[in-house]
Amino acid sequence: MDHLSSRFRRIKKQSSPASPATTLAGSPPDRSPLESKLNTGGQREQPAVVPPTLTIPTNQPPSNPPKSPFRRGFTFRHSNKRARSPAPPQQVPPVPAIVSQDGIVEHEKPTTIKDEDKNGQGITKEKPKPKMPAFLNLSESEIESKFIDLTWAERMRLQDSFNNPSPTYEFARVDSMEVKRLDRYANIQPWANNRVKLQVPDGQQDYINASPIVLRSPFNPESKPPHRYIAMQGPKSITTGHVWRMVVEQLQSPAVIVMLTETLESGMEKCFQYFPKVAGEEWDIGEHDEFGDGFRAQLSCVSVEDHANGAIEVRKLNIHADDREEDMIVWHLLYRKWPDFGVPALEDIDSFLELMRLSREKNAHEDNPRIIHCSAGVGRSGTFIALEHLMRELESGDLDRFGPKQDEPEDDIIYNTVNRLREQRRSMVQADIQYAFIYQVLRKLWLEKHGLAVEDIQEPAAKRLEVEHNPPDPFFEDPE
Template identity: 50%
Template sequence: MDHLTSRFRRNKRESPTTPTTQDPWPASPTTADTKPALPSLSITTTPLTTPPGSSNGSHSLLPRSPLRSFNQFRAAHKRARSPAPAHINISGIMSSLSPVETPTEELMTPTERAKKPQIPPFLKLSEAKSLHPDFRFARVLSPETKVLDRYANIQPWANNRVRLPVPEGKLDYINASPIASPSPLRPDTLPCLNYIAMQGPKGNTVEHTWRMVSQLKSPAVIVMLTDICENYMEKCYPYFPGIQAQEIEIGQTDEFGDGFHARVECVSQEEKQDGAIQMRKLNLHVDGRGDITVWHLLYRRWPDFGVPRVEDYSSFFELMKLSRDLNSSTDNPRIIHCSAGVGRTGTFIALETLLREIDEGAMDDVDAELSDDDDDLVFRTVNLLREQRRTMVQADSQYNFIYTVLRRRWLERHGLLDDATEHERAPKRLEVYHDPFIEHND
């Protein structure tokens, strides 16, 4: 048997030795920025600050532009799809590679030296110098503000956010951004449209919302573009009273220690446009300051991640007209919100801005010989909104909806709307898979 078993006996092999190398992927450093918050409500662009109470710095520095390609809109989730890429230590990687023999500068002829490619000057800058000097696109991220955000990936830009009027040293954060949308064609003759784009309030931010509203002129307007619940998920907490509901008391816990106390009651409620618009007249009474009339317009025909149907266009236009007519003045910003305050909210603001250009005749003089890429007013307008709040106009169906509505309005104005256009259908809404463990925003 020995001669049989020896045929199947394997010789032991020596395991090869593996040389150790230094890890070329070191942990990336972090950058922080702190500055005391202002004690009063601000609805204009302000310098970058850190919310009070955060000693570690609360801003995420974004080295890339937030203005992503509009051809690649994606549905946002409760959590970001992937973490930001770590900064790579190029010198560490290059040192582990075999050097390539190249002639030194001294040995080169003038002709060879002239042909040698030169690195662009801006690529020689360090990371700190290449970032925007005022951290323009830094988001407000801190443990204190995290519980106040409805979605983990939607925060206002740190230097363009509304600040609550609270005592110094108290957290003045609310997930809301001041938005200025000027006329792209007639900025000298048409007034700038002013808004506050905010997330749908949560249960723990209801009092913050009304504290912000108390700083507006009377009458004020709130446009709500989402239902309370959609697809079995809460999209917005019911922060307003109904006609038969009890008034809402604000400031009972004295969260900020300043004695602010107010009451919100519903004076009247009516349905418009066959139930598409639910219009409430609210009265906000602030102790020691008096009453503020607040018109609350709830639009109920705009599906999440989608657009209104063609047959609902008239009610959508009526919503815009009501919000303008009921507001005290163009200087008084109207509050627009959906769930995250970026998708439907951004679409509403962009459309209202550009529809005014058509109605005022500003687009009648646009040179029809220009190519599509020469001066796209839709792109310019949405681009400007995204510089003031991230991810405004979130889905590609919403972006296409802006073109569809503007084209129809322009054809109607000039009597060119034919039967085929009259019966066109709005783009199909994006079909979003609703994982029960993932909450989607706009």
Template identity: 50%
Template sequence: MDHLTSRFRRNKRDSPTTPTSQDPSAVFPTTADTKDTKPPLPSLSITTTPLTTPPGSSNGSHSLLPKSPLRSLNHFRTAHKRARSPALARINIPSIMSSLSPVDTPTDEGMTPTEKAEKAKKPQLPPFLKLSDTCIESRFHELTWRERWRSQQGLQNPSPNFQFARVLSPETKILDRYTNIQPWANNRVRLPVPEGKLDYINASPIASPSPLRPDTLPCFNYIAMQGPKVNTVEHTWRMVAQLKSPVVIVMLTDIYENYMEKCYPYFPGSVTQIQEIEVGETDEFGDGFRARVECVSQEERQDGAIQMRKMNLHVDGRGDITVWHLMYRRWPDFGVPKVEDYESFFELMKLSRELNSSTNNPRIIHCSAGVGRTGTFIALETLMREVDEGAMDDLDPTLNEEEHDLVFKTVNLLREQRRTMVQAESQYGLIYKVLRRQWLERHGLDDTTENERASKRLEVYHDPFVEHNG
């Protein structure tokens, strides 16, 4: 009962400047600590200079773009929406972590030499996949405290080159869907616009390497982006025009959820049924950029779970770019995909990889805020490859579960590149659940007792009082 008692014990709240009373450098990795091991980001334009102010008319809506069919419902939302996350309990992370332990596992005591030899031959579940749900919850809280520390340091450090510097220009606010979700100032995609114009778009280049075989498996590259708004549609297509053909866009949200716009219909063939979008008619940036987006074909996969569109982006003076748009419709705004939808979700990942030109060409992944469902997709795809390639088969079963937690390390790396990736605790727990299920299936283990214990440990509960705008 000690570990249960420690879970509900309330300690005095720590200082807001650091997650615990100890030295932050002892708890969180510094830039110097991770500089040599951190993979290079995709070859996209990253800003290290202050933002410039756009003309007064640069943020106006585009009259010829498709209009939202539920524009009359705009009174449901305000200009200061925030992507909400579950409130954190006032706990002391180091103290509770020291009292937690994984679910009890059988020991070798009393076993004969033959039984021990047979046990050694059997594949051993990676230690971090044995963590209890209580320990997984605490690991998620620790991730959140680390991010709060980064944000605090970003406000206190005046250097524009600081790794976690924040975007402070007020001109960007009208371009953000949620006021508290922005890219790090020094890890954002810069639009190719004339000097003196605002080059901001709420999108971050993401590099997600193999945590176990970085030298043999190629690094996955992405662009994590918010769901476009009516005044950022043309910005989105400007960004797409900088990538190599074919370009893959994965959309993990519906256009409207619970009568709220989660993403403006920025692509042809959407709910507006408009088959063509003109880009650049207002010449917002004064550079004469003109393009046209056409829907070439449209089909449904996995019983309607995936809407696949083939589009053509014609850029005047430069030629055509093929764009594959994969819209996934089985991931609810409140919660995670159901078990029966796993197959369609895995098919979505496979399709996006096969349609892409190469791993060096980043796939664009977005939901509504571009952090929750987007981060979960990236983390899952990265770690599921480790299982498929057999990289996890070589893990020492005696390793410390917390120090060698690949889920924690992968999500922390994503958050160093874009704030709040894997936003909700349920999304974080889903990663452990899917990996454990995949590992057991790979090794043909269907032991009823083991699966029952896994279900009890890693079952993800939905909280109807918490909104996750990822």
């Protein structure tokens, strides 16, 4: 990455009065740009090679975040509505209290083990400390560099799709003006050959902005079932019926929809209110017979419950399709604590993990895809999917098969997972703060699993780096 070296410059560490910020585990008062980004929701994470000790800021107004170097270069323009640029930074801390995917709180592991000496006498000795996988021990600049690599890999896929216009090409683009009115954002579309197709009569438009996602275990793909999702863009009013038609056609009862955005954020519509909101409310779906095949359904809200102190709204919905013998149950889980353009706050991480648990628990079975959506269906949705998938590898113990000496990026399963997501849907895990958040959460989960603290991982601290400020790039606009 020699071309990146000119974009970084060393910062001479200066002494300064203690910050008024509340400090966790003795973290230093002066912070690097990426550390500040994760602690405020729009700036950057601590650069230490060791898993960073993190600082929660006070209510001081955050400064404008520096732009990453990769946000320069593209000059394409569209007249269609485009996703907004990132909103002002939110207060975001690092990572979570730890609950496993089965809801079991991890306790500190024993630090001693029983053994025998050479005479067969029983002895107790200190348990050897496990080695943290190297990809969890990256510095902020290395994580930033990998995100830039992911961005360029996607640019190359897009460039190849221009040079190879064949409709059978793996990364062929959806190239139809007819469907653009159905998209919430003109620059966020599924790959043409990896999209959900509605089961409509020949000659009718089968498009919906949704992509099937399959992630297999990087360690035991034969013994572990793949994770299956449908990543969907937040519907518009004209696509509400399309969503419920997709649910009836693609899912089994009981089905699950995870919604990671409010319908309105910062005064803008992020997702149309596509579901009945209160118990007893009923809707008719397909009454205008848009596709000319007589598809009709009745959608009703059976109940509404709050979970995790109001962070999660759980709706039980019922769908009766006229051409189906049995009704479908759909669990709609609305998560209300993920800030626009950010990541969940420290005090909200438990509810975020609870959301994951509920979505698995209420699904019919593992082969039944869960619909995950936010506004564009790439940023928050991709982060949720990637993190849940990788947590399974951590909890099963398979992640510890990675020793401390693997190469990059081939042995970085975070990088590989996000790249695989982007091969299935463009721009997944869209923002650099979301990408860094996955590393940060998994570091914390790994330490908690092994009963270790940051200081137990003896590695030299990385030198502090500052990312050069760049002018805004109007092409790279983050809808999440």
